[in-house]
Amino acid sequence: LTGHLVFSTIHTSSAAGTLPRMIDMGAENFLISSSMTLVISQRIIRLINPEYKEEYTPDPMVIEDIKRVLGRNFELWCKATNTNPANIKLCRPKQDRPEQEPDYKGRMGIFEVMRMTEKVGKLVMTNSSAAEIEAEAVANGMLFMKQDGYIKVLEGKTTIEEVLRVAEV
Numbered sequence: 001l002t003g004h005l006v007f008s009t010i011h012t013s014s015a016a017g018t019l020p021r022m023i024d025m026g027a028e029n030f031l032i033s034s035s036m037t038l039v040i041s042q043r044i045i046r047l048i049n050p051e052y053k054e055e056y057t058p059d060p061m062v063i064e065d066i067k068r069v070l071g072r073n074f075e076l077w078c079k080a081t082n083t084n085p086a087n088i089k090l091c092r093p094k095q096d097r098p099e100q101e102p103d104y105k106g107r108m109g110i111f112e113v114m115r116m117t118e119k120v121g122k123l124v125m126t127n128s129s130a131a132e133i134e135a136e137a138v139a140n141g142m143l144f145m146k147q148d149g150y151i152k153v154l155e156g157k158t159t160i161e162e163v164l165r166v167a168e169v
Contacts, residue, residue: 014130015114029127042145043167066150069146090160093159112144120136
């Protein structure tokens with residue numbers, strides 16, 4: 001409210017859970033709804049060692065899980081990358097790499113980015129639950145961390161197993 005940009009951390013399991021947690025900690029609803037602009041929730045995943053990764057055709061059940069988790073975002077990703085949805089390839093660490101080479105090398109974040117819209121602000125003012133706030137944020141285009149992770153899997157940066165290890169709560 002004073003024109004200062006403030007970055008802070010708070011431990012919650014999702015971006016939407018941050019707002020009710022702040023209220024539980026004593027922050028006033030009207031201050032949260034009028035001063036917050038964005039909430040980001042993040043976790044760190046390991047990246048496949050780029051020198052020793054291979055493409056493979058995943059089991060159809062894996063593709064169905066990706067489609068289920070991503071929903072409409074799967075179609076949007078396929079269009080944006082000019083990928084045939086019937087010919088999805090994923091990446092994994094090569095089995096025949098030198099023993100001293102790790103499966104994973106490097107890290108990257110997966111994120112939930114929730115914008116504080118007018119509707120989200122109204123939900124905060126009425127002490128709405130994290131689930132209600134989350135539903136509104138999703139309606140405004142927010143991706144869950146698992147969805148962001150699955151997109152990174154489709155891009156060949158990491159594995160399904162790594163995303164599930166980190167993003168399944």
